[in-house]
Amino acid sequence: MTKKDSGYYLVKEDILPSAIKKTIKVKEMLRRHDNMTINEAVSKMGLSRSAYYKYKDFVLPFYEASINKIVSVSFVLDNKQGVLSNVLNMISADKGNVLTINQGIPLQGVAVATVSIETKNMDIDLEALLDKLRMISGVRRLEVIGQV
Known part of the structure; x- marks a missing residue:
């Protein structure tokens, strides 16, 4: 993969599938509430654990993508x-x-x-x-x- 073809894109949130949006919200909840478990967060969002684990490493807020940049x-x-x-x-x-x-x-x-x-x-x-x-x-x- 060349530098030009990094595989990263900026995409408006409103066109993302529901599971990806929920994964983003679960990650935000876990970041804000140190004592919250993954089970609690996915349950609260109505997201399966498997969907969370499928997407969690591939979605990040813009500011996280901008760290050390x-x-x-x-x-x-x-x-x-x-x-x-x-x-x-x-x-x-x-x-x-x-x-x-x-x-x-x-x-x-x-x-x-x-x-x-x-x-x-x-x-x-x-x-x-x-x-x-x-x-x-x-x-x-x-x-x-x-x-x-």
């Missing part, structure tokens, strides 16, 4: 002093390592910037960081455009 995020930012700096400071505060920054010339009051972030040492998962970045004043939009 380099993620490229595209931003649309207001052309105001300090917006990009606030984005970079937030990434740094959560121990994300900024590897590259590419910013175009601001047009019509907005600038497009792409930031590559190494997630290996981050204190929080990628989804939580993205949520925090969305809340920064001047961040109009952000989107994960790739990961290695």
